[in-house]
Amino acid sequence: MNNVYVIGGGLAGSEAAYQIAEAGIEVTLIEMKPLVFSEAHHSASFAELVCSNSLRSNQIENAVGLLKEELRMNNSLVLKAADLNQVPAGGALAVDREAFSGYITEQLSEHPKISIERREVVSLAEFNLTQNYVLIATGPLTSEHLFNDLKQFLGDDDLYFFDAVAPTVEAESINYNRVFAASRYDKGEGAYLNCPFDKAEYEFFYEELINAETAPVKDFDNLKLFQGCMPIESIAKQGKKTLLFGPLKPVGLIDPKTGEQPYAVVQLRQDNKAATLFNLVGFQTRLNFAEQKRVFRLIPGLENAVFERFGVMHRNSFINSPKHLSLGYQHKTCPHLFFAGQITGVEGYVESIGSGFVAAKCLIAHYQNIKHQQLPLYLHPDTMLGGMAHYVCQADPHNFQPMNANFGLVPELDAEQRNQLKQKYRITAKGRQGRRQVYALRALSYYRNIEKDIELLNEKK
Numbered sequence: 524m525n526n527v528y529v530i531g532g533g534l535a536g537s538e539a540a541y542q543i544a545e546a547g548i549e550v551t552l553i554e555m556k557p558l559v560f561s562e563a564h565h566s567a568s569f570a571e572l573v574c575s576n577s578l579r580s581n582q583i584e585n586a587v588g589l590l591k592e593e594l595r596m597n598n599s600l601v602l603k604a605a606d607l608n609q610v611p612a613g614g615a616l617a618v619d620r621e622a623f624s625g626y627i628t629e630q631l632s633e634h635p636k637i638s639i640e641r642r643e644v645v646s647l648a649e650f651n652l653t654q655n656y657v658l659i660a661t662g663p664l665t666s667e668h669l670f671n672d673l674k675q676f677l678g679d680d681d682l683y684f685f686d687a688v689a690p691t692v693e694a695e696s697i698n699y700n701r702v703f704a705a706s707r708y709d710k711g712e713g714a715y716l717n718c719p720f721d722k723a724e725y726e727f728f729y730e731e732l733i734n735a736e737t738a739p740v741k742d743f744d745n746l747k748l749f750q751g752c753m754p755i756e757s758i759a760k761q762g763k764k765t766l767l768f769g770p771l772k773p774v775g776l777i778d779p780k781t782g783e784q785p786y787a788v789v790q791l792r793q794d795n796k797a798a799t800l801f802n803l804v805g806f807q808t809r810l811n812f813a814e815q816k817r818v819f820r821l822i823p824g825l826e827n828a829v830f831e832r833f834g835v836m837h838r839n840s841f842i843n844s845p846k847h848l849s850l851g852y853q854h855k856t857c858p859h860l861f862f863a864g865q866i867t868g869v870e871g872y873v874e875s876i877g878s879g880f881v882a883a884k885c886l887i888a889h890y891q892n893i894k895h896q897q898l899p900l901y902l903h904p905d906t907m908l909g910g911m912a913h914y915v916c917q918a919d920p921h922n923f924q925p926m927n928a929n930f931g932l933v934p935e936l937d938a939e940q941r942n943q944l945k946q947k948y949r950i951t952a953k954g955r956q957g958r959r960q961v962y963a964l965r966a967l968s969y970y971r972n973i974e975k976d977i978e979l980l981n982e983k984k
């Protein structure tokens with residue numbers, strides 16, 4: 524008999540254990556809480572939300588909204604828990620966090636196919652992986668013992684540990700009437716987009732930045748790992764002008780509109796080859812996600828910025844998935860070993876749930892020796908679940924970075940194909956909005972008749 528173990532009862536592990544059990548397979552879910560808590564976890568419940576209670580947009584024309592809809596279509600336990608326990612949040616899906624985790628904990632605890640063990644797994648050696656199956660979903664704050672064991676298993680260079688990431692914005696959401704392309708002192712081509720502040724704009728931004736709310740991270744100030752990469756708001760708090768000699772220094776930059784050096788400048792650096800994403804240089808931050816959106820939109824040129832990824836200042840363990848995993852989050856040389864959640868390099872709550880779902884489905888298929896003639900829907904590249912799996916397992920392993928759900932992950936359509944689908948789906952929205960609707964409806968059309976979705980999109984106008 525092959526035993527199946529899921530390690531980590533967070534968002535990914537809870538979804539995975541449920542899907543495996545629903546397929547009729549006995550599964551043991553091992554969670555270290557409440558015996559051991561990471562620096563961000565506080566409750567003994569499964570699927571704890573470590574920070575915000577928002578699972579972000581609920582609109583299908585938003586990539587994370589589409590991802591949710593795909594999960595709903597697939598009997599996701601965690602999405603069901605979110606829908607049942609939502610609190611008012613406009614177009615977003617926010618939840619009562621305790622009721623949300625409580626529901627999931629109850630469902631998992633009462634499931635006849637799930638056994639629960641509360642203990643810390645310190646090594647993979649305890650599982651006989653030639654016979655048993657293991658799905659690792661221990662998250663960005665994987666316990667130190669297991670982290671070190673995985674390092675040995677995968678190789679030192681293939682388990683990353685980074686603590687400072689600046690936010691990334693969509694290129695299309697930048698106000699090009701405000702920003703200008705230039706490199707400092709005109710060195711090389713205009714490699715950066717520069718957001719110029721006048722004095723009044725800077726002073727307003729400065730006050731909002733130093734007074735903004737930060738995400739609570741236990742023992743943050745004592746953690747050695749954060750030394751040497753100070754959050755932008757901490758630099759700002761050292762003095763009103765400190766930023767002007769640091770990340771916001773304007774020297775060597777002339778705004779072509781005024782012919783003068785601005786009072787301060789935020790530089791945006793291209794973040795991907797396709798130039799669809801830019802990151803805010805030097806903006807590693809501990810501000811919570813809502814505050815990042817509010818305060819960083821005060822930067823001239825970013826008034827309507829769409830954040831592809833928010834800045835984070837916490838431990839974030841993730842493996843070099845493209846090097847080690849085949850499509851389906853399955854280890855390349857140890858086929859009974861699967862990974863899911865943030866440890867694979869997906870970024871965000873819903874993305875972690877999605878990867879838990881897909882990894883579980885792939886584990887089930889392997890366990891039951893199901894051979895698909897063509898890619899199952901959850902791995903189809905046109906869907907957000909599939910697009911994410913393709914990115915995580917097949918990106919360039921030399922430059923692999925965690926990623927939120929976004930429409931850049933699904934295959935691009937050329938203008939003619941897009942126009943054809945726009946007509947077919949009766950889409951009238953122009954530009955980015957129209958494109959997103961095309962990609963969203965294309966994905967959903969694999970799952971269901973999208974006539975209702977088209978009507979809803981038309982009603983919104």
Ligand SMILES: Cc1cc2nc3c(=O)[nH]c(=O)nc-3n(C[C@H](O)[C@H](O)[C@H](O)COP(=O)(O)OP(=O)(O)OC[C@H]3O[C@@H](n4cnc5c(N)ncnc54)[C@H](O)[C@@H]3O)c2cc1C
Nearest residue numbers: 531533534535555574575644661662666864865871872875
């Ligand atoms: C401080 C912080 C704030 C974040 N804020 C947000 C946010 O606001 N919005 C957002 O979308 N994303 C946020 N994220 C990113 C990410 O979406 C979450 O971390 C998400 O919870 C990841 O899901 P997961 O299932 O991969 O890991 P987790 O939800 O962290 O679950 C992992 C589980 O594994 C357990 N575990 C760890 N090691 C072991 C072990 N050795 N043995 C047994 N059990 C173990 C842990 O106790 C935990 O329950 C944040 C991350 C961090 C660290």
